[in-house]
Amino acid sequence: MATVTKLNLKAETGDCHRLEAEQSEAPAEISDSRTKRVVELGNGCEVIYMPRFLNYDQSWDYLEYLNRNIPWNRPTIRVFGRSCVQPRDSCYVASEGLPQLVYSGYQPHAYSWDEFPPLKDILDAVHKALPGSRFNSLLLNRYKGGDDYVGWHADDEKLYGPTPEIASLSFGCEREFLLKKKPDKTSRGKNTSGEPPRKRLKKDAFPDKHSFVLKHGSLLVMRGYTQRDWLHSVPKRVKADSLRINLTFRLVL
Ligand SMILES: O=C(O)CCC(=O)C(=O)O
Numbered sequence: 268m269a270t271v272t273k274l275n276l277k278a279e280t281g282d283c284h285r286l287e288a289e290q291s292e293a294p295a296e297i298s299d300s301r302t303k304r305v306v307e308l309g310n311g312c313e314v315i316y317m318p319r320f321l322n323y324d325q326s327w328d329y330l331e332y333l334n335r336n337i338p339w340n341r342p343t344i345r346v347f348g349r350s351c352v353q354p355r356d357s358c359y360v361a362s363e364g365l366p367q368l369v370y371s372g373y374q375p376h377a378y379s380w381d382e383f384p385p386l387k388d389i390l391d392a393v394h395k396a397l398p399g400s401r402f403n404s405l406l407l408n409r410y411k412g413g414d415d416y417v418g419w420h421a422d423d424e425k426l427y428g429p430t431p432e433i434a435s436l437s438f439g440c441e442r443e444f445l446l447k448k449k450p451d452k453t454s455r456g457k458n459t460s461g462e463p464p465r466k467r468l469k470k471d472a473f474p475d476k477h478s479f480v481l482k483h484g485s486l487l488v489m490r491g492y493t494q495r496d497w498l499h500s501v502p503k504r505v506k507a508d509s510l511r512i513n514l515t516f517r518l519v520l
C-alpha cells in the first residue's frame with residue numbers, strides 16, 4: 268500500500284474530527300450489539316449496519332490510497348431522459364468475463380482488481396464478515412464535499428438478480444444514507460381487507476423511511492428484496508464539506 272499522509276487528510280476532513288474523539292474513547296472489546304445493528308424492513312428486505320467495521324486508523328490509510336490511486340471519473344449520465352454530469356466521481360472494478368454494467372445510460376470501463384491490491388484486502392474482510400458472500404464487482408464513489416450526492420435510486424439492474432446483496436463501505440466524512448419505500452403498486456400494499464384504515468395502521472409495524480449516518484470505517488449491507496421494494500440516496504449536505512469515499516461490493520450473476 269502507498270505511503271500515506273494521514274494527518275493532512277484528516278485535517279482536510281475537518282467535520283470528521285468529532286469522530287476521532289468518539290473512537291479513541293472506545294473500549295478495546297465491544298459487544299456485538301454495539302457493533303452490529305440489524306434492521307428488518309419487512310417483506311423480506313433487510314439492512315445490516317456495522318459502524319466500526321474496519322479499524323479506524325487503517326480506514327484513513329485506505330481513504331488516502333483510494334483518493335490518490337483510483338482513476339476517478341465524472342461521467343455524463345442520463346436521468347429521466349436528460350443528460351447531466353454525475354454529481355460525484357466514480358470508478359468500476361470487476362472480475363474478468365462478467366457481463367458489462369450499464370447504469371443511467373452509461374457503461375463504465377471495468378478495471379481489474381489486480382491494479383488495486385488494497386481493494387482485495389478490503390474485499391477479503393467483507394467476505395469474512397458476510398458468510399456465503401462472493402462479490403465480484405465494485406462501484407466506487409467519491410464525494411468531494413456536501414454538494415456531491417447520489418439521488419434516489421435502487422441498484423436493481425438485471426445482472427444482479429432479484430435479491431442482490433450489496434455491501435457498502437464508507438471512508439472519511441460522515442454522510443446521511445436514506446432509505447424510503449417505493450410506492451406499493453401491488454395488491455400487497457392495498458387495503459383489500461375491508462377493515463377500517465385505523466385498524467390496519469397497527470399491523471403496519473415497519474416504518475417506510477430509515478436514515479443512517481454512515482461513519483468512517485463503517486459497513487452497511489442491503490439484502491433480500493431491498494432493491495425491489497426500496498430506494499436509497501445520499502443527499503446534498505452543505506455542512507458535510509469534506510471528502511468521502513464509498514465502496515459498494517456487488518455480485519454480478
Ligand atoms: O455512497 C453511498 O453510500 C451509496 C452509493 C450508492 O448507492 C451506489 O453506488 O449505488
Ligand SMILES: [Fe+2]
Binds near residue numbers: 420421422499
Ligand atoms: Fe446504490
